[in-house]
Amino acid sequence: MTSPASQTHLLERPSFLLSQLGFYSAQQFTNRLSQLALHPRHFGLMTHLAADEGQSQQQLADAMRIHRNVMVGLVDELEGRGLVERRRHPVDRRAYALYLTSDAHAQLTIATQLADAHDAELMQSLKPSQRRLLVRLLKEMVDANGLAPGVHPGLHEPGG
Amino acid sequence: MTSPASQTHLLERPSFLLSQLGFYSAQQFTNRLSQLALHPRHFGLMTHLAADEGQSQQQLADAMRIHRNVMVGLVDELEGRGLVERRRHPVDRRAYALYLTSDAHAQLTIATQLADAHDAELMQSLKPSQRRLLVRLLKEMVDANGLAPGVHPGLHEPGG
Numbered sequence: 270m271t272s273p274a275s276q277t278h279l280l281e282r283p284s285f286l287l288s289q290l291g292f293y294s295a296q297q298f299t300n301r302l303s304q305l306a307l308h309p310r311h312f313g314l315m316t317h318l319a320a321d322e323g324q325s326q327q328q329l330a331d332a333m334r335i336h337r338n339v340m341v342g343l344v345d346e347l348e349g350r351g352l353v354e355r356r357r358h359p360v361d362r363r364a365y366a367l368y369l370t371s372d373a374h375a376q377l378t379i380a381t382q383l384a385d386a387h388d389a390e391l392m393q394s395l396k397p398s399q400r401r402l403l404v405r406l407l408k409e410m411v412d413a414n415g416l417a418p419g420v421h422p423g424l425h426e427p428g429g
Numbered sequence: 430m431t432s433p434a435s436q437t438h439l440l441e442r443p444s445f446l447l448s449q450l451g452f453y454s455a456q457q458f459t460n461r462l463s464q465l466a467l468h469p470r471h472f473g474l475m476t477h478l479a480a481d482e483g484q485s486q487q488q489l490a491d492a493m494r495i496h497r498n499v500m501v502g503l504v505d506e507l508e509g510r511g512l513v514e515r516r517r518h519p520v521d522r523r524a525y526a527l528y529l530t531s532d533a534h535a536q537l538t539i540a541t542q543l544a545d546a547h548d549a550e551l552m553q554s555l556k557p558s559q560r561r562l563l564v565r566l567l568k569e570m571v572d573a574n575g576l577a578p579g580v581h582p583g584l585h586e587p588g589g
Binding site: 278279280281282283284285286287288289290291292293294295296298309313316317320384387388390391392393394395399400402403404406407408409410411412413414416418419420421422423 | 438439440441442443444445446447448449450451452453454455456458469473476477480544547548550551552553554555559560562563564566567568569570571572573574576578579580581582583
């Protein structure tokens with residue numbers, strides 16, 4: 270009564286293993302960040318903004334390859350929490366330049382420590398050389414599948 | 430204006446890469462399976478059941494480490510689609526033994542081909558030796574993090 274389908278079992282499928290571990294990773298990181306009342310999408314946007322403050326909403330949306338409406342919603346959320354400031358762009362007066370507040374910098378420091386602890390727990394059984402190898406293989410896959418580096422595809426969906 | 434947090438960029442974090450690729454993998458596989466009007470959770474359950482037909486609902490719930498109420502809901506869904514049959518268990522008359530219908534076997538064969546194509550596309554840039562290595566590292570992480578092999582953690586949530 271065993272179907273041929275069972276010959277390639279889920280636990281050997283790379284796509285399944287990625288989905289399983291990716292879901293688990295997102296779930297655990299969401300739990301960790303909840304102590305700061307932040308969602309991973311906030312952490313993602315703050316991390317991107319911290320790397321280059323003063324850019325316009327449109328520049329950040331382009332860099333993260335997300336629709337400008339999604340970006341406006343995310344920035345609204347962070348502004349409402351006192352984490353992001355919109356200032357008039359010095360060159361383009363019709364645009365907003367985005368800055369993190371000092372509260373945001375403090376939260377980002379703690380959130381980064383939480384992310385480090387999360388990475389360490391998830392990778393606990395791997396040697397440093399295996400971790401580097403895993404990161405290299407995963408980055409290659411991100412590239413080959415046309416995903417934007419450092420951008421979670423769940424962000425593309427408004428409200429997601 | 431660069432924060433220390435940006436030093437560990439998201440695109441180097443294994444936990445982020447896993448979440449990013451895992452979300453993408455699930456999204457793409459969901460798209461592929463939609464041509465059969467199946468969700469990945471149906472594929473998961475059918476794959477598990479195909480490996481050992483005739484087991485009781487409770488046995489399958491135990492093997493997949495999901496709550497019996499979640500299992501009842503999943504089996505209801507598949508029974509409603511004519512893919513699973515509940516028969517009286519030959520030994521325990523109070524229990525149901527689960528069987529796949531011939532429709533289910535046919536669909537599972539197609540779904541398995543879709544999963545194979547999905548795996549191949551996702552891994553397109555990796556050599557066979559790199560694929561084997563990736564699977565080995567991911568399986569080690571599944572084990573070290575206490576996840577049930579071959580079971581998606583999203584299944585634990587009723588309706589998920």
